[in-house]
Amino acid sequence: MVETTGNRLPHPVTLFAALALLVLIVSWIVSLFGVSVEHPGKAGEMITVKNMLSAEGIEYIFTQMTANFVGFAPLGVVLVTMLGIGLAEGTGLISAILRGFVLSVPQRLITLGLVFAGVMSSVASDAGYVVLPPLGAVIFAAIGRHPLAGLAAAFAGVSGGFSANLFLSGTDALLGELTIAAAAIIDPTYAENMNIAMNYYFIAASVFVLTIVGAWVTEKIVEPRLGEYKGEFREKLEKLKPIEKKGLTWAGVSIVVASILVSLLILPSWGPLRGVEGDMPIIRSPFMSSLVPIIAILFFVPGLVYGKVTKGIRSDKDVAAMMTATMASMGMFIVLSFTAGQFVAFFSESNMGLVIGVYGAQFLDSINLTGIPLILMFILISAFINLFIGSASAKWAMMAPVFVPIMMQLGYSPELTQMAYRVADSATNIISPLMTYFAIIIAFAQKYDRKMGIGTLISVMFPYSMFFLVFWTLTLVVWMLFGIDLGPGSGIYYTK
Numbered sequence: 001m002v003e004t005t006g007n008r009l010p011h012p013v014t015l016f017a018a019l020a021l022l023v024l025i026v027s028w029i030v031s032l033f034g035v036s037v038e039h040p041g042k043a044g045e046m047i048t049v050k051n052m053l054s055a056e057g058i059e060y061i062f063t064q065m066t067a068n069f070v071g072f073a074p075l076g077v078v079l080v081t082m083l084g085i086g087l088a089e090g091t092g093l094i095s096a097i098l099r100g101f102v103l104s105v106p107q108r109l110i111t112l113g114l115v116f117a118g119v120m121s122s123v124a125s126d127a128g129y130v131v132l133p134p135l136g137a138v139i140f141a142a143i144g145r146h147p148l149a150g151l152a153a154a155f156a157g158v159s160g161g162f163s164a165n166l167f168l169s170g171t172d173a174l175l176g177e178l179t180i181a182a183a184a185i186i187d188p189t190y191a192e193n194m195n196i197a198m199n200y201y202f203i204a205a206s207v208f209v210l211t212i213v214g215a216w217v218t219e220k221i222v223e224p225r226l227g228e229y230k231g232e233f234r235e236k237l238e239k240l241k242p243i244e245k246k247g248l249t250w251a252g253v254s255i256v257v258a259s260i261l262v263s264l265l266i267l268p269s270w271g272p273l274r275g276v277e278g279d280m281p282i283i284r285s286p287f288m289s290s291l292v293p294i295i296a297i298l299f300f301v302p303g304l305v306y307g308k309v310t311k312g313i314r315s316d317k318d319v320a321a322m323m324t325a326t327m328a329s330m331g332m333f334i335v336l337s338f339t340a341g342q343f344v345a346f347f348s349e350s351n352m353g354l355v356i357g358v359y360g361a362q363f364l365d366s367i368n369l370t371g372i373p374l375i376l377m378f379i380l381i382s383a384f385i386n387l388f389i390g391s392a393s394a395k396w397a398m399m400a401p402v403f404v405p406i407m408m409q410l411g412y413s414p415e416l417t418q419m420a421y422r423v424a425d426s427a428t429n430i431i432s433p434l435m436t437y438f439a440i441i442i443a444f445a446q447k448y449d450r451k452m453g454i455g456t457l458i459s460v461m462f463p464y465s466m467f468f469l470v471f472w473t474l475t476l477v478v479w480m481l482f483g484i485d486l487g488p489g490s491g492i493y494y495t496k
Helices: 002-007 012-032 055-063 065-070 073-090 093-104 107-124 127-142 147-160 170-183 188-192 200-226 242-264 291-309 316-329 331-349 352-366 371-385 392-409 414-427 438-445 454-482
Strands: 036-038 046-048
Touching: 012 055, 012 331, 012 352, 012 438, 036 352, 046 352, 055 065, 055 331, 065 331, 073 093, 073 127, 073 291, 073 316, 073 331, 073 438, 093 127, 093 242, 093 291, 107 127, 107 147, 107 200, 127 147, 127 438, 147 200, 147 414, 147 438, 147 454, 170 188, 170 392, 170 414, 200 414, 200 454, 242 291, 291 316, 331 352, 331 438, 352 392, 371 392, 371 414, 371 454, 392 414, 414 454, 438 454
Parallel strands: none
Antiparallel strands: 036 046
16 A cells, blocks of 8 residues: 555656645745744743745745755765765775675675675765665675565664674764753753763664664565565676685775774874874764765775776776766756755754744643653654654754653653653654655665666665564563663663
8 A cells, every 4th residue: 555655656756746835835825824942952932933925935945945955965965875886886895895795795684795895885974875774785685585675674684783782883972962951951960970871771772673674674574575576677696706715805805904004094093084082082973973974985095996807997998988977977966966965954944843842742741651662652743753853963952952851850861851852853754755865765666677766765664663663662661671771870760
């Protein structure tokens, strides 16, 4: 039903254009009623829905149209990353690595490995969205399985497991600071003793829960439903030739050398990409803001070396041609970014997202639940809001000043509230067509199924979303029942 209904929707380019127009009309209608809410983070400041069809709104539409397009978050990330990946793919490096991987790893572990890699990719911020889904599709195609199942497994790990990792990431720092600020509203002393690793124990354990659940859903639900792949794309599993093995060896050496050089920019106290000493200099550093170009370089360098060794690259003209071909293949995504960028910008400028979030928060406060039912209701509402507002930090900046104090007054720690939010936020990412990377996943999927639409992708990802939400929530409930700390010095309950 989801697939049939969703596929009746227009092309994503048209859909986002229509949604942008809808925001303009709805903002005008709502503004007529004078709807306003108090800003949750700024006491006494009232937020009203802006009329985007007013003179001021129309001026914004025309003067910011180019900026909205260029500033669309995934656009630069995707294009810069694909420059490096495109060269590695054009020279045959990625194909050789995949063939070597598939031929050396037991096939029964490939699904687990792919989901695990997806979950762990959040340490590289959003780059996993661009790298892993297409790689997952190629791996599955290479061993005779449905490529869309491989793409779905990787996408589920990357997006659904975004808040799980064995390492701390920029997400921990960003959300943690917002939570600490919200906790200071009630108890500044308590807030001073909080740290951004407040959820580390739980998110580390969650990696294994989500990996197992994601692999099971892939093999027991998604892949059987997709059936046998009858598309045109095929990847043969040919043994590596001696020249390819030599190329892989030198590519491996180059990636080690490149990694060492990058580490010299980060690890020494004088490293230009290192943060302030004594303030988690790796997590809070220019390095975390430079992951996209660094990843592009770490694909480009071994791709270049591999091409030179295997004679796939004979001059700089070959390099330019491969990178140009990659950019040409991204044409649909670039067009889509224009309409999607307008919609996201209009929605934010109109304040409609903020108003929707505040009303959702007020509803949760009004139902007067306590205990585990309260946490479950909070997770469900956060998961629902996530369908409309994609940015985890934007939502938490809006919700934390409301929910953290409420939960503290009910005896629950800010650390628990943040973790509940992260579970909800990640689980429904993969079924929200408004999630900023949803469009690029459709573009990748259409390589294997030209009829792939929003409805088909949502129907494929829906089991992952529901199983992740259920099992991740159950894990949090068990954590609560046993009273296990969520991170260093971060308990379940709040006491003054």
